[in-house]
Amino acid sequence: MHELAVTESILEIALRHAADAEASRISDLYLVVGELASIVDDSVQFYWDFVSQGSMAGGAxxxxxxxxxxxxxxxxxxxxxxxESLPCPACGSTLSKVIAGEEFYLEAIEIDQQSVGESA
Incomplete structure (x- = not known):
């Protein structure tokens, strides 16, 4: 269920950046999700379709x-x-830290910009 709050945050970030760029529409969003992040792609997509409706990101x-x-x-x-192994496969130590795989962020958005002189 936390995907709803996460998806609302993604929308807010995307809308803010699109407004700063004077976009007329957001067409694509690129998300990076680590293997260890507790994010389910299908859930984010489901909530995205709902929360983005009626905004410039609707249908993105x-x-x-x-x-x-x-x-x-x-x-x-x-x-x-x-x-491979929980203990280090090279030395057998159990003192390890995660250096990748917990990420979750909006990497990029693609927007359409309204041409100068074009009316909304």
């Missing part, structure tokens, strides 16, 4: 780019995928 296409999880061993600095 969401594009999701997933980022794989990556860990870094704090003992030997080896970087690895947590799918």
């Amino acid at each position: 296409t969401l594009h999701f780019r997933r980022v794989a999880a990556q860990m870094q061993c704090q003992s030997c600095q080896h970087t690895y995928s947590p799918n």
